Amino acid sequence: MKHRVTAVVLALLGTFLPGLSTAADGFGTEFLDIPAADGVALGSMVMEPSSPGPHPLAVLIGAWGGGRTQNIIPAKELADRGYVVISYGARGFGESTGEVEVAGTEDITDVSTVIDWALRNTDADPSRIGVGGVSYGAGIAMIASGFDARIKAVASLSGWADLVASLTTNDTRHGLAGLVLYLSGKANGTLSAETDTMLRKFLEPRISDADSEAVIDWAEPRSPVTYLDRINANHPAVLAIQTWSETVFPPDQMVDFYRRLTGPKRAEFVPGDHAATESGGLLGLPSDTWTSVYRWFDAHVAGTDTAIEDEPPVVTRARPGMRQPTYQSTWDDVVGTPVRSYLGEKTLQPQPAEWSRTVAANRDTVANGGIPLATYSLEALTGNPPNIFLPQVDRGSAGVWHQEPGEAPVEIRGSMHAHLTVVPPGATGTAVAYVYDVDPFGVGSLINYLPYSWKNATPGQPLAADFHFAPTAYTVAAGHHLALVVDSKDPLFLDWNSGDGRLGFASTTADPAWLDVAVHTGRA
Structure with missing residues (x-):
């Protein structure tokens, strides 16, 4: 018609x-x-x-x-x-x-x-x-x-x-x-x-x-x-x-x-x-x-x-x-060269370290990926990524690792990759990793986030977890630093957590935990 x-x-x-x-x-x-x-x-x-x-x-x-x-x-x-x-x-x-x-x-x-x-x-x-x-x-x-x-x-x-x-x-x-x-x-x-x-x-x-x-x-x-x-x-x-x-x-x-x-x-x-x-x-x-x-x-x-x-x-x-x-x-030509930082007990540092710790599983923290179609749409309008106050992240429910502040801007170009060992409390479960740009006052702007789930694990046995983040282009200002946060819940995802218990994180000399960041150098 x-x-x-x-x-x-x-x-x-x-x-x-x-x-x-x-x-x-x-x-x-x-x-x-x-x-x-x-x-x-x-x-x-x-x-x-x-x-x-x-x-x-x-x-x-x-x-x-x-x-x-x-x-x-x-x-x-x-x-x-x-x-x-x-x-x-x-x-x-x-x-x-x-x-x-x-x-x-x-x-x-x-x-x-x-x-x-x-x-x-x-x-x-x-x-x-x-x-x-x-x-x-x-x-x-x-x-x-x-x-x-x-x-x-x-x-x-x-x-x-x-x-x-x-x-x-x-x-x-x-x-x-x-x-x-x-x-x-x-x-x-x-x-x-x-x-x-x-x-x-x-x-x-x-x-x-x-x-x-x-x-x-x-x-x-x-x-x-x-x-x-x-x-x-x-x-x-x-x-x-x-x-x-x-x-x-x-x-x-x-x-x-x-x-x-x-x-x-x-x-x-x-x-x-x-x-x-x-x-x-x-x-x-x-x-x-x-x-x-x-x-x-x-x-x-x-x-x-x-x-x-x-x-x-x-x-x-x-x-x-x-x-x-x-x-x-x-x-x-866009992608930078991976620069590795190792996860210590609480820091991102130049050398590997051996440590282990546990956090409460199946508990959310203030770290999250935002509201679909809204949070980052606001960023497109204002230029400001979503942010949180890092000291408010519950250390009893998340692992938090901070880097030393940098003296010069850092151009992240490409994909970041975090590797760590998790010790699951159940056969199924989920961990969610977040990378923040943290200013001198502790305010963290979210650069990227990613979930990782397991469905057939042996409770209490170490499990390698690799987070290959989606690529991004983000410039960390001088005086700021990166922080990695890992918790076990985010409203964005249908997680596989099967109960409470304790979720473990670990790093060993043979299998250290680390964060790779693709960095462009020598460019204004």
């Missing part, structure tokens, strides 16, 4: 959406339903330039819970640049009928259906097609590029590469993020029976091995990395923009995916949390993130401005704050 939007209606919409344009500004706008092969109606917004074509085509896919007008500001910008733009909500969300399949086969087919419709009904150029989106739309767009060779460029903003890794880290489920996903999906869309079942299984307090395997089997075909060979064969130009403190899709998976892409590519990593840097642009505010999308499409879809191709393709902005971008040719 097709609904033509009159000039009067557009004028009324313009009262609430001042960025919306009409044909008088160079393009016309329609709201309509694009029919999918199975009868699902994809609620869409179509903007088409008034000038003669053919025009490059940009397909923008809505994020989780979003509809056809979610991307109205970027759509207008692209239409002003001469693109035919189709912005639609994925099936089950917004004005689209059907059920939410979480980047299932139907969602991927829908992208090609929308492209087919555009080529039949608009003056779109079949040789110049770009697809993109934020979050949910980003993942669908990336997978679709492996199944539709007509897609010349992809813009993935806060997307995922590996859905399995997004759900679980070190045998620890990202429970609070999963709960937000499930509840928002129920509230804003129509979940399919399979989607509902799998998300419920994932959120079970003590998920069985069989259910865990079922969730993995469900998530793998919904992961772009599963189709990496197909994507590389189609050779789309891929732009991936990710935040350092991403709660939902940590940046390490996108780093790995980016490095394995063989076509034209660009990766940008910025402070903030999931979709934080894109949100301003969706509201019509100045946005470096969306500017990169427009430039990427202009170079690899429209072919009107290729200047972005002359820039080094790996762009990083360091924390804290929103520092000037650093451009590198490869990810390896």
Whole structure:
């Protein structure tokens, strides 16, 4: 069914959406339903330039819970640049009928259906097609590029590469993020029976091995990395923009995916949390993130401005704050050299030490990873990471190790890695590690955090625990120092703690505990 939007209606919409344009500004706008092969109606917004074509085509896919007008500001910008733009909500969300399949086969087919419709009904150029989106739309767009060779460029903003890794880290489920996903999906869309079942299984307090395997089997075909060979064969130009403190899709998976892409590519990593840097642009505010999308499409879809191709393709902005971008040719050029500190009884020090201690298990402390989609989104706005007062960390429930303050700034670039021995009180359990930047007054700004769980341990027997943190770019100011905190509980995660008891930490001469920090030296 097709609904033509009159000039009067557009004028009324313009009262609430001042960025919306009409044909008088160079393009016309329609709201309509694009029919999918199975009868699902994809609620869409179509903007088409008034000038003669053919025009490059940009397909923008809505994020989780979003509809056809979610991307109205970027759509207008692209239409002003001469693109035919189709912005639609994925099936089950917004004005689209059907059920939410979480980047299932139907969602991927829908992208090609929308492209087919555009080529039949608009003056779109079949040789110049770009697809993109934020979050949910980003993942669908990336997978679709492996199944539709007509897609010349992809813009993935806060997307995922590996859905399995997004759900679980070190045998620890990202429970609070999963709960937000499930509840928002129920509230804003129509979940399919399979989607509902799998998300419920994932959120079970003590998920069985069989259910865990079922969730993995469900998530793998919904992961772009599963189709990496197909994507590389189609050779789309891929732009991936990710935040350092991403709660939902940590940046390490996108780093790995980016490095394995063989076509034209660009990766940008910025402070903030999931979709934080894109949100301003969706509201019509100045946005470096969306500017990169427009430039990427202009170079690899429209072919009107290729200047972005002359820039080094790996762009990083360091924390804290929103520092000037650093451009590198490869990810390896970003990463610093590991510098090791050993864990003493209470300090991070140059030499190994032999010690052991215990803390109360299954008890939380003030050290935590924050609130999903909120804590680090605030950092993106203010430039200030979440912080705690380190002396308030209960030493009876956490191990705390402090480094000596440094005389010069320290540029952390890449992944940190903590290794220590834990002595579990039960067969199953969880430890959570946090690294803080501590100022002279004891206020710690959170740099990174990571859980580690065990499910088949022998109580009382030492167990090696390795925390490979997601990569980051963080500059520790002169006079500050690093602190490592390890406790056994965080509201972000569905932990495997089976009771109270005492959780042990240990370091021996043969197997010392340490923290490696990737540091760039000799650079301003």
